[in-house]
Amino acid sequence: MAPLSYSVPQRILHWGMALLIFFNLIFSDGIEHWKRLVRRGQPITPDDISSANIHAYVGIAILVLAVVRLVLRHVQGVPQAPAEEPAILSLVAKITHGLLYLLLILMPLTGIGAYYFANGTAGDIHADVLKVVLWALLVAHVAGALVHQFYWKTDVLARMTYGVKKPASP
Template sequence: MAPLSYSVPQRILHWGMALLIFFNLIFSDGIEHWHHLVRRGQTITPDDIAAANIHAYVGIAILLLAVLRLALRRIQGVPVAPAEEPPLLSLVAKVTHGLLYLLLILMPLSGIGAYYFGNGTAGDVHADILKVVLWALLVAHIAGALVHQFYWKTDVLARMTHGVRKRA
């Protein structure tokens, strides 16, 4: 039987990862500055390396937490889609979640390839393609949660915030 809510560890991981993801998406100046210096053959200071390392370490943390989330998802399960959600949109939600998990693995791996192994193609894919796709999926994910909350008035948002005790 599927759980009514996500477990406390699943919820903590979700919101913690959300903060880390938005941090890296919004505050990517350090790694971008480092990249421009490397590409131009300019001098890189310890401060430049430290700023780039912050982005890299947060990305590695996201990768490790994504693997942990997938393991918890497999062990503990996830709530079923609410009955109010049309079947087509339920499929869209499943595909969106799957793609989000895929990106939470591919983005750090491509970033590692670019930063630690100097793979320019991995860096281009990371910054120019995957980053845009991630933003689009995040917008869709948030929009879906808001539609559930305010249009269908389901417990989807509650299941990932404070949890639900019983089905209505």
């Protein structure tokens, strides 16, 4: 039987990872500056490396936490899609979630390839392709949650925030 809500560890990981993901998407100046210096063959200072390392370490944390989330998802399960959600949109939600998990693994791996192994192709895929796809999926994910909350008036947001309590028996 599927749970009514995500577990507390699943919710903490979800929101913690959301903060880390947005941090790396919004504050990527350090790694981008490092990348420009490397491409131009200019000297890299310890401060440049420190700034780039912050982005890299946050990305590695996202990778590790994504694996933990997948394990928890497998062990603890997830709530079923609300009945109010049309079947086609339920499929879209499953595909979006699957692609988000895939990106939460591929983005750090391509970032590691670019930063630690000087693989320019991995860096281009990371910054020019996967980053754009991630932004699009995040917009779709947030839009889907808002549609559930305000149009269908389901408990989807509650399941990932404070949790849904078992309905009272009659």
